[in-house]
Amino acid sequence: MLNVSLIFKWLLAFIVVFIILFPLYWIFTSSITPPGELFSSPIDYLPDHPTLSSYLYLIQHVGLMEKVGSTLIVVGSSVIISTMICILAAYGFARYQSKGLTVALMFILFSMLIPAVVTARPLYDFMRKINLFDTYPGLIILYTSSIIPFSVLILKNFLSDIPASIEEAAEIDGASLIQRLVYIVIPLMRPAIATVVIINFITCLNNFFIPLFYANNILVLSTAIVQLPLKGSLHIVQWDLVSAMGWVIIFPIIIFILIFEKQIMSGIMAGSVKN
Amino acid sequence: MQTKKKFNLLWVAWILILPALLIRGFTTVYPIFETFRISLYDIRLFKGIIEFVGFQNYVTVFKDPKVIASVKFTVIFVLSSMALHIVLGIILALILNMNFKGRKFLRTIVLIPWAMPMVVVGIAARWAFDNDYGLVNDFIRWFVPNFKLSWLIYTNSSRLAVIAMDLWKDIPFFAILVLAGLQFIPEEIYEAARVDGAGPIQSFFKITLPLITKNVLILSIFFTMWRLVSFDIVYSMTSGGPGEDTALIAYRITTEAFTNLNLGYGATLAVVLFLVMVLFSSITLLWVKKIDY
Amino acid sequence: MKKLLPILLVILMLGIFTGYANGSEYDLTLFTVWKTNPNFDQWLSGVESATGLKINAIAEPTDTDTRQQKVVTILSSGDSSIDILHINDEMGTSVKNTGWLVPLNDTVLTDDIIGYFPQGYMADMLTSKDGGIIGVPSYVGYLAFWIDQVKLDKYGFKSIDAKEDFVAFAKAATEGGNYGYGGSWEKTYIHNELGIFVNLFGGDYLDWTNPANKEAIQFMYDMVNTWKVTPVDVLADKYEQMNQKFIDGKYAMLFMWGTGGAFRDAGRYGEDQIHLAPIPQFATKSIFTDSWSFVLNSASKNKEAAIKFLQYVASKEGMVSGWDNVLAYPARSDAAQLLPDSDVKDMYSLYQRTCIVRGRPMLPQTMEFLTDMGTIFQLCMQDKITVDEFCVRAQQYVERYK
Numbered sequence: 029m030l031n032v033s034l035i036f037k038w039l040l041a042f043i044v045v046f047i048i049l050f051p052l053y054w055i056f057t058s059s060i061t062p063p064g065e066l067f068s069s070p071i072d073y074l075p076d077h078p079t080l081s082s083y084l085y086l087i088q089h090v091g092l093m094e095k096v097g098s099t100l101i102v103v104g105s106s107v108i109i110s111t112m113i114c115i116l117a118a119y120g121f122a123r124y125q126s127k128g129l130t131v132a133l134m135f136i137l138f139s140m141l142i143p144a145v146v147t148a149r150p151l152y153d154f155m156r157k158i159n160l161f162d163t164y165p166g167l168i169i170l171y172t173s174s175i176i177p178f179s180v181l182i183l184k185n186f187l188s189d190i191p192a193s194i195e196e197a198a199e200i201d202g203a204s205l206i207q208r209l210v211y212i213v214i215p216l217m218r219p220a221i222a223t224v225v226i227i228n229f230i231t232c233l234n235n236f237f238i239p240l241f242y243a244n245n246i247l248v249l250s251t252a253i254v255q256l257p258l259k260g261s262l263h264i265v266q267w268d269l270v271s272a273m274g275w276v277i278i279f280p281i282i283i284f285i286l287i288f289e290k291q292i293m294s295g296i297m298a299g300s301v302k303n
Numbered sequence: 304m305q306t307k308k309k310f311n312l313l314w315v316a317w318i319l320i321l322p323a324l325l326i327r328g329f330t331t332v333y334p335i336f337e338t339f340r341i342s343l344y345d346i347r348l349f350k351g352i353i354e355f356v357g358f359q360n361y362v363t364v365f366k367d368p369k370v371i372a373s374v375k376f377t378v379i380f381v382l383s384s385m386a387l388h389i390v391l392g393i394i395l396a397l398i399l400n401m402n403f404k405g406r407k408f409l410r411t412i413v414l415i416p417w418a419m420p421m422v423v424v425g426i427a428a429r430w431a432f433d434n435d436y437g438l439v440n441d442f443i444r445w446f447v448p449n450f451k452l453s454w455l456i457y458t459n460s461s462r463l464a465v466i467a468m469d470l471w472k473d474i475p476f477f478a479i480l481v482l483a484g485l486q487f488i489p490e491e492i493y494e495a496a497r498v499d500g501a502g503p504i505q506s507f508f509k510i511t512l513p514l515i516t517k518n519v520l521i522l523s524i525f526f527t528m529w530r531l532v533s534f535d536i537v538y539s540m541t542s543g544g545p546g547e548d549t550a551l552i553a554y555r556i557t558t559e560a561f562t563n564l565n566l567g568y569g570a571t572l573a574v575v576l577f578l579v580m581v582l583f584s585s586i587t588l589l590w591v592k593k594i595d596y
Numbered sequence: 597m598k599k600l601l602p603i604l605l606v607i608l609m610l611g612i613f614t615g616y617a618n619g620s621e622y623d624l625t626l627f628t629v630w631k632t633n634p635n636f637d638q639w640l641s642g643v644e645s646a647t648g649l650k651i652n653a654i655a656e657p658t659d660t661d662t663r664q665q666k667v668v669t670i671l672s673s674g675d676s677s678i679d680i681l682h683i684n685d686e687m688g689t690s691v692k693n694t695g696w697l698v699p700l701n702d703t704v705l706t707d708d709i710i711g712y713f714p715q716g717y718m719a720d721m722l723t724s725k726d727g728g729i730i731g732v733p734s735y736v737g738y739l740a741f742w743i744d745q746v747k748l749d750k751y752g753f754k755s756i757d758a759k760e761d762f763v764a765f766a767k768a769a770t771e772g773g774n775y776g777y778g779g780s781w782e783k784t785y786i787h788n789e790l791g792i793f794v795n796l797f798g799g800d801y802l803d804w805t806n807p808a809n810k811e812a813i814q815f816m817y818d819m820v821n822t823w824k825v826t827p828v829d830v831l832a833d834k835y836e837q838m839n840q841k842f843i844d845g846k847y848a849m850l851f852m853w854g855t856g857g858a859f860r861d862a863g864r865y866g867e868d869q870i871h872l873a874p875i876p877q878f879a880t881k882s883i884f885t886d887s888w889s890f891v892l893n894s895a896s897k898n899k900e901a902a903i904k905f906l907q908y909v910a911s912k913e914g915m916v917s918g919w920d921n922v923l924a925y926p927a928r929s930d931a932a933q934l935l936p937d938s939d940v941k942d943m944y945s946l947y948q949r950t951c952i953v954r955g956r957p958m959l960p961q962t963m964e965f966l967t968d969m970g971t972i973f974q975l976c977m978q979d980k981i982t983v984d985e986f987c988v989r990a991q992q993y994v995e996r997y998k
Binding site: 034070144150241271286 | 312313315316317318319320322323324326327328329330331333334335337338341395398401403405407408409410411412413414415416417418419420421422423426427430431435436438441442444471475476479480482483486528531532534535538539553556557560561566569570573574576577580581584
């Protein structure tokens with residue numbers, strides 16, 4: 029009896045893993061298949077002559093390193109800046125009470141309702157007017173804004189569950205606000221901060237809308253996949269390059285997840301329960 | 304004495320929240336008002352037309368066949384995707400909750416679709432659904448040889464494909480959130496039920512389901528709203544095709560605003576979408592409050 | 597320690613921002629689709645040394661949707677960060693009357709050289725209502741006729757000279773899962789072939805009351821549904837898919853832009869394999885030409901430098917350099933003469949001599965027009981609307997988007 033149940037479990041698990049990994053595997057094999065052999069029916073899942081030529085082509089002609097650099101600058105800065113200001117905001121919301129504050133909090137949370145498409149065009153025109161279009165600061169402000177509601181939500185809820193007694197004791201001992209923040213509050217919030225940083229990092233990496241519409245010169249990885257080189261003619265982009273670019277994006281993500289799986293899982297779950 | 308101290312220092316709180324509030328406000332409040340303002344104009348940049356037309360755009364919107372097609376598919380998309388999110392999501396959550404050796408590996412793998420950009424999924428899907436060279440048909444041919452279907456040129460199959468890709472990418476995330484709720488159900492309840500002779504299916508329906516219902520409902524609200532504004536998938540996978548059959552409303556809006564340069568019209572659509580979102584979330588939140596016991 | 601880290605990072609970032617803000621040692625910013633071509637850098641240095649300019653070249657998105665949006669947004673919002681853009685016909689027709697581009701009649705495309713450019717094309721595509729010519733074609737391309745010689749031999753045909761040959765060959769080559777005629781009939785691509793057939797039958801793309809137009813649609817319908825020489829799958833195919841199928845031997849002939857780079861890469865280009873062929877004679881012998889042109893943004897702050905650039909690319913040396921580096925067949929007939937002899941040169945000269953060469957028919961609201969046409973065409977091919985109904989709706993679109 030026990031065996032059947034165990035087999036059943038492994039079968040289900042296998043199905044799930046297959047559904048997820050099989051397409052990724054196909055993308056990978058496509059990326060290492062030489063262009064001439066790429067389109068065969070049925071699909072050759074073990075390429076006869078694996079080659080890294082697509083990847084090399086990308087590195088040489090797509091300025092991959094430059095894009096990685098831009099992506100890191102934008103995403104890294106956004107995550108760091110937003111985390112800092114959201115820690116401050118979370119403290120403000122959690123440790124202080126007033127009608128005005130509640131309204132402000134509701135505003136931030138409900139602003140999640142506003143889809144990017146609704147604000148896109150005027151925001152675009154506005155960014156251009158104040159010369160923030162296609163600039164690092166401009167992009168960083170937009171990215172930061174997009175992750176503020178989530179960060180505030182998680183950090184504030186976490187902080188609300190921590191009694192203020194330690195801080196009050198410190199205050200009595202003469203510690204200033206800044207000292208309390210830095211030496212007590214932030215260390216206490218470390219798990220939530222870690223979660224928020226990791227999840228926001230992924231969210232920002234995956235953001236396609238913002239770099240697409242609010243930048244020209246600055247190119248990040250997520251939009252790179254719609255800007256691949258044209259080989260041979262002005263009218264065609266090849267699957268071998270697309271798949272290689274896809275894996276360039278996917279691979280670091282997988283590594284990232286493998287390292288941070290625990291934090292991500294606990295973060296997502298913690299966020300949901302507090303809802 | 305505590306309250307007095309907090310009250311005196313209220314201005315501190317405002318300073319603390321100011322950066323977050325300002326940045327968020329700056330990128331949302333002004334644009335919304337501006338969008339609403341523009342929706343009252345007929346702006347067609349290619350023809351150099353900019354004229355005030357009041358609410359005329361709103362009237363046109365309700366009669367425009369492209370908009371109607373968009374709305375139709377958006378509704379179909381949201382409803383079917385959500386229904387499947389819930390059913391398959393709960394099932395996946397149960398699977399992730401199973402006690403067996405591969406659990407950690409499974410939970411890690413399941414994070415991958417969530418962590419990938421939707422663009423990559425969409426573009427890969429465009430190729431995957433190709434009749435001759437795509438993954439999907441190749442796989443189907445393992446079971447049904449000589450299977451042929453150009454997924455992306457027929458309305459129903461392309462819509463199905465879009466929904467399928469949305470599910471592939473998003474269900475794991477939903478499932479993990481449901482899983483969080485599952486964790487809170489103490490093992491003892493199941494023990495007691497087993498002692499009373501209840502089988503696993505009965506346990507699920509009589510114990511698990513009622514306990515996670517509220518959680519699932521609240522999650523569904525958020526996920527529904529996210530589906531309503533889906534853009535990336537259509538952009539990368541079908542460009543709204545065939546015809547306009549998979550043009551979700553968010554895609555329609557950006558096309559009008561950034562490609563066709565019909566700014567006034569695009570803004571009108573955006574306002575309508577926004578109002579729908581507000582309406583939907585208000586209704587559902589009130590409803591949730593009501594069923595909160 | 598924990599306090600220092602954020603502060604250091606902020607300083608670092610500030611440093612980076614300011615660094616990037618001062619990146620303007622360039623005379624000119626060029627937004628081009630050639631940027632990702634392997635020989636682009638060579639071409640660019642040629643340009644830089646001939647003009648003495650330092651040029652910042654940015655890659656234009658290769659995805660059609662994205663590219664359209666970017667270009668249109670840059671021009672319509674008066675974005676001065678980009679001086680010269682590389683645009684195709686669709687974009688050209690939609691922006692030529694908007695005033696977002698600077699006319700080049702007096703500065704670049706002067707009377708002495710304008711004669712060497714394809715006149716009909718320049719008038720249709722690049723000339724505004726006020727007579728201003730707003731772009732310099734960076735190459736000339738033809739939507740040419742390609743045949744797989746292997747199949748021509750196999751089915752015993754010598755050449756495809758007229759409509760009867762076309763149909764006969766298509767039918768003969770349709771067997772064993774392969775088809776006679778291949779197409780790229782995806783919603784936004786079909787307008788190319790639709791235009792060709794309308795022209796071949798002597799019709800007028802902008803007048804759907806013309807009976808010749810209806811004949812053309814009927815012909816295409818027959819290809820898919822009556823004679824079945826074209827698979828209905830082509831309704832999903834863009835050029836990538838169509839070419840791949842051609843290379844794989846699934847089609848016997850098709851119309852395609854370019855000089856066959858994809859075929860060469862796959863080792864299928866040659867007199868005995870896939871090659872250019874003269875246009876068959878239907879009611880007329882007609883061919884489309886297209887180009888991507890360099891245009892000057894009205895909002896540009898570097899107009900002098902831009903003019904220098906444009907003068908170079910419009911010159912004979914510039915054009916020849918284009919061919920040498922990125923296989924851009926010169927738009928100037930005198931420059932084309934300077935090229936070494938080749939099959940491409942021969943065929944292109946043949947086209948110029950024997951065919952009615954036209955630019956593709958486009959309207960100001962280009963994308964909407966061609967998308968709508970594509971949509972109803974697909975409906976017609978799938979038997980959801982009749983050919984007559986198609987013509988009625990097509991005419992409505994022409995009226996609406998004029």
